[in-house]
Amino acid sequence: MKTIWLLAFCALAASAYAIEESDRVNGENGWYVPKLDGTFEWVDMDEAEDWLDRQEMMEDRGLSTTPVKFYLFTKSNPTKGTKITATKKSIDASHFNPQHPTRFIIHGWTQSRSSGMNKEIRDAWLSHGDFNIIVVDWARARSVEYASSVLAVGTVGKKVANMINYLHSDHGMSLGDLYVIGHSLGAHVAGYAGKNTNGQVHTIIGLDPALPLFNYNKPNKRLNSDDAFYVESIQTNGGTLGFLKPIGKGAFYPNGGKSQPGCTLDVTGACSHGRSVTYYAEAVTEDNFGTIKCGDYEAAVNKDCGSTYSSVRMGADTNAYMVEGDFYVPVNSKAPFGNIH
Structure with missing residues (x-):
């Protein structure tokens, strides 16, 4: 079954020439979908969304398996994760401590x-104190076809939500200091987790939320600012692998959000896309990313926000209570990337 629909998607991409190349706008009337070899295939938006809707119905009927595993790290086991399941026996045998804040981390394609x-x-969070760090491993992220991983995002998000709900209801985990942090496709998984929890997640951090096959005008099918009490997006490869339009309540645009200094010959955007992770880890550790408040995201992208620094730091733990809007973030070309020391 999987082979059949993957072939169908490839055929869709191969035949999608209704929109002339000069008229294509990534994320607006179609997408440049990444392939494993670093190249991209264009698909028209209407055709792709019709196809995705049909495949999602099959996913919802359980025709595809989506294994999700969880690994707990704490100060007691900082480098060797303990696999946990939503059972009393598993959690009681682990180092999970409901008195400590919890951070879920979700990878991408x-x-x-x-x-x-x-x-x-x-390591960034554990350097700050006692946390339950839960790394989510979702097997469908390793599908050869990007589209297959996209189709699994909703189901994976619901499984993450199920674990959150269990830890909250049966083991006293607080939602009030829970962070769900996702990169690329993992950012949208985090969004679906937030949509399906019994109660509101405190914070979701979207690290360059993936653009291909996600429609900005359909927030119910992507990470959006209503998925948690506070949603922050750090957007570093906007218009290529990530969204350029603001995703979070607080949307941060390092170097204008499209490409990152030090990422030379970054044809696929992979370097700039990954910088969102590096910046966030440094922000958690050093709290050193000064920001300039912008009137809108276009000003942030054009670096047209003036030169007066705001009191807001990108990635700061206090942002949930004080941040809304779009911010330009000056960055360095090498570590430390933050511009305030």
Whole structure:
């Protein structure tokens, strides 16, 4: 079954020439969908969304499996994760402590629990104190076809929500200091998790939320600012692999949000896309990303927000209570990337 619909998607991409190349706008009338070899295939929006809707119905009927695993890291086991399940026996046998704040970390396409982003963000938070760090490993992220991973996002988000609901109801985990942090496709997984929890997640951090096959005008099918009490987006490859339009209640645009300094010959956008993770981990550790408040996101993209720094720091733990709007973030070309020391 999977082979059949993957072939169908490939055929859709191959035949999608209704829109002339000169008229294509990524994310507006179609998408440049990434492939494993680093190239992109164009698909027209209307055709792709019809196809996605049909495939999602099959996903909802359980015709595709979407394994999701959870690995807990704490100060007691900072480098070797303990696999946990939503059972009393599993949680009681782990180092999970409901007295400590919890952070879920969700990777994107082609990644896994062993990907560097998980270590960067895990170590950043554990350097601050006692946390339950739960790394989400979702197997469908490693599908050869990006579209297959996109189709799994909703189901994976619901499974993350189920774990959150269980830890909250049966083990006393607080939603009031819970963060769900996702990169790329993982940002949208975080959004679906927030949509399906029994109670409101405190904060979702979307690290360059994926653009291909996600429609800005359909917020119920992507991460949006209503999915948690506070949603922050750090947008570093806007218009290519990530969204350029603001996703979070607080939307941050390092270097204008399209490309990042130090990412030379970044044809696929992978370097700039990944910088969102590196910046966030540094922000958690150092709190050193000064920002300039902008009138709108276009001003942030055009670096036309003046030169007066705001009191807001990108990625700061206090942002949930004070931040709304779009911010330009000056960054350096190498570590430390933050511009305030």
